[in-house]
Amino acid sequence: MALLPILHFPDARLQRTARPVLAVDARIRQLAADMLETMYAAHGIGLAATQVNVDEQIIVIDISEEKNAPQVLINPTLLWQSEERVEGDEGCLSVPGIYEKVQRAAEVRVRALDAEGAERDIAASGLLAVCIQHEMDHLKGRLFVDYLSALKRGRIRTRLLKEQRQAQREEKERVRREGAA
């Protein structure tokens, strides 16, 4: 098992469209296991392969309190979405520290392959429906900040770039100090 580095907005690789998985084999199962480990370590409820720089259609989700109900969705397709919309606060492991209100379909039905390659239909509402839509957006290169105004998105971009530059400076300084010791 391995922790995978998560890409952060505004990294352009987050805008790539993922391609379908051709065969659910040992490589895909290992990737899904690594994605679950990475999601749990980051205290997320979902993660898309795009976020770990893999352009294949793989999503992992666990919305349970106990973190003992992992779901793997491969090549997910939307079968149906309700006209009813819900608005809720969303976060994203690729947009750390930012939470904004987003409108989503209240209910969705999705078809996907599981980690064994078996076809599953999932009917989702509540947090699971929101999370599935958020993760399927990632596979299309779309982030929740794309639903915000250009002004808000620009402010978030500036703030995160500043934080990333600061983190790079601190890392450089840490390496310099370790080399000098």
Ligand code: K1U
């Ligand atoms: O895709 C991701 O970056 C994961 C993201 C999923 C998500 C969160 C909230 C609404 C929709 C989709 C996260 O898990 S961010 C962490 C977070 O916001 C959260 C964690 C536990 C419960 C609820 C939200």
Ligand code: ZN
């Ligand atoms: Zn996200």
